[in-house]
Amino acid sequence: MSEAFDFVNASAADKIAHLEARLNAALAAQSVHIDDDSAAHAGHAGAASGSHYTVTIVAECFAGRARVARHRLVYDALAEEMRRGVHALAIRAYTPQEFAEQFE
Numbered sequence: 826m827s828e829a830f831d832f833v834n835a836s837a838a839d840k841i842a843h844l845e846a847r848l849n850a851a852l853a854a855q856s857v858h859i860d861d862d863s864a865a866h867a868g869h870a871g872a873a874s875g876s877h878y879t880v881t882i883v884a885e886c887f888a889g890r891a892r893v894a895r896h897r898l899v900y901d902a903l904a905e906e907m908r909r910g911v912h913a914l915a916i917r918a919y920t921p922q923e924f925a926e927q928f929e
Contacts, residue, residue: 859879860878896916
């Protein structure tokens, strides 16, 4: 992704598309779904539009890693965005096998 992306001033849809692209590129994700939860945090510090997200990501790179290590991979992939406007992430990180088991 290019440094030229203006995260702060982008539309909500463009922010989500950008975050998805970053996660897909960095983690070779099989699936990424992002919900913008910003409206639920209105009135709280850092609650600007497009600043609170729930990320559900399925990637093989999570295999054998504890939850904290998985979250670190996601935060590392979005480091620039965390400095430029993402205030909070709720992360659900699964291996493909774990994700499939939820629906058996």
